[in-house]
Amino acid sequence: MRRTTFSLLPVLLLSYFLVGCGSNDKEFDATGTFEATEVTISAEQSGTLLQLNLEEGDQIEAGREVGLIDTTQIWLKLQQADATKAVYQSQKPEMEKQIAATRQQLEKAKTEQRRYQELVNDGAAPSKMLDDATNQVKVLQRQLDAQISALTTSTNVLNKQMAATDVQKSQLLDQLQKCHIVAPLSGTVLEKFAEQGEFATPGKPLFKMGDTQNMYMRAYVTSAQLQQLKIGQQVKVFADFGNGQRKEYSGTVRWISSRSEFTPKTILTDDERADLVYAVKIAVKNDGDIKIGMYGECRCK
Numbered sequence: 001m002r003r004t005t006f007s008l009l010p011v012l013l014l015s016y017f018l019v020g021c022g023s024n025d026k027e028f029d030a031t032g033t034f035e036a037t038e039v040t041i042s043a044e045q046s047g048t049l050l051q052l053n054l055e056e057g058d059q060i061e062a063g064r065e066v067g068l069i070d071t072t073q074i075w076l077k078l079q080q081a082d083a084t085k086a087v088y089q090s091q092k093p094e095m096e097k098q099i100a101a102t103r104q105q106l107e108k109a110k111t112e113q114r115r116y117q118e119l120v121n122d123g124a125a126p127s128k129m130l131d132d133a134t135n136q137v138k139v140l141q142r143q144l145d146a147q148i149s150a151l152t153t154s155t156n157v158l159n160k161q162m163a164a165t166d167v168q169k170s171q172l173l174d175q176l177q178k179c180h181i182v183a184p185l186s187g188t189v190l191e192k193f194a195e196q197g198e199f200a201t202p203g204k205p206l207f208k209m210g211d212t213q214n215m216y217m218r219a220y221v222t223s224a225q226l227q228q229l230k231i232g233q234q235v236k237v238f239a240d241f242g243n244g245q246r247k248e249y250s251g252t253v254r255w256i257s258s259r260s261e262f263t264p265k266t267i268l269t270d271d272e273r274a275d276l277v278y279a280v281k282i283a284v285k286n287d288g289d290i291k292i293g294m295y296g297e298c299r300c301k
Helices: 002-018 072-091 095-122 127-178
Strands: 030-042 047-052 065-069 180-182 187-192 205-221 234-242 245-256 276-285 295-300
Touching (some): 030 276, 047 205, 095 127, 127 180, 205 295
Antiparallel strands (some): 047 065, 065 180, 205 276, 245 276
16 A cells, blocks of 8 residues: 555656646646627517517627617607697797887886976976876886796796706607617627517517627636636637537637636536636637537637
């Protein structure tokens, strides 16, 4: 037993020092699967799905309109909002025209006041006539101020009602825009959940797409390997097509988990004896051959 133990000790030590990204005797440092950024596009409005022009596997550019939900009711509400605003606009008072008569009476009363003032000063008229003229000016001034205040309040109320109508119209325009289903990113249609003619409701998934041009390989490394990795590091990535067929790509380490986890059963690591591993994501530019879920290998350059 002792001879066996001592004879295996150098081998175990050698195996320990070969673990990590710096080992050149192993074909790869870690393995994992390829992933893509996936987005599920859901309906944002209620209505009949008039169009959904896509199929699974289609390549779609970001911003392309691929579907349409019935916009009839929203369009009718927009027409109603425009009509309501026109009514409020027509009710706005023409202040200058409505106060013109009172303003003219006030100017005439002020003229009479000045005339009686001169007569009283000359002793040609009693002071009571001046007092009456002064009171008339004050009454007409109060009437004019009250008219202006009432007309201003009415105008302000109508302006606020028109502003509220504009807000309502903006909301309707936003709802109208959301009836047009647009691809949020460039990628491949992975799944289609709805068909033309179905009734869509907010939150109902319509289709799923993924960015298959910019892929990631999620791999798991041990603590020893982790010391050799850093964000932005260039690594070699190999896509495994089966039957010994592999293809090499250039990858970049984009993310390293800050928390360890137990080795997933479906993932092989460079050191299968390790209980805890760290997840890493390696960005790879896809040439069209890499598929989601495909196994891959990575090796530090």
